[in-house]
Amino acid sequence: MMAIKATVRRNGDMAQEPRKKSRRISISNKRQITVPKEYYDYLEMETEANIELEGNKIVITPVRETNDDFLEFILKDLIDEGYGGEDLLQEFNRRKNNIRPAVEAWMKDAHENAENVESVSDLFEEDE
Known part of the structure; x- marks a missing residue:
């Protein structure tokens, strides 16, 4: 059950x-x-x-979508980069809309890499 x-x-x-x-x-x-x-x-x-x-x-x-942490970091970075006014709003929205595609690409890459791992010890091997 x-x-x-x-x-x-x-x-x-x-x-x-x-x-x-x-x-x-x-x-x-x-x-x-x-x-x-x-x-x-x-x-x-x-x-x-x-x-x-x-x-x-x-x-x-x-699934509860919560990007609050990301959004705060994005806003802080934009302010630190000197954005303000309408430019701040436009750049904030552009970066905010890129979060999901970036995470999905990262997850796809992680899954593809995981398929090539034969054992857990493979994850911790040093690159030569």
Whole structure:
């Protein structure tokens, strides 16, 4: 049986975790599952979810996009670089919009490199 467990942030506050709920769901021949509407709505899910393997459980959690840390660093860099006024706003939006593609490219590269690793010790070998 799979368990769905989540702690949800709503408006910056930690939501009370609901009493444990369990429901049997089917898995398609393409290994797809459907999140029950009640769970989907309660967790305020959107178009993506994170999935983790925890022992013998699969844990699915909603993706919460938060670029606040990145945005603060971007703004500080722009101010340090002398941007101001309308130029600051335009450059901030340009850099902000590049965060997701940059992270996706980094993740793709990491996955491709991981495919070439045969063992964990390979990760720590010195380059010759």
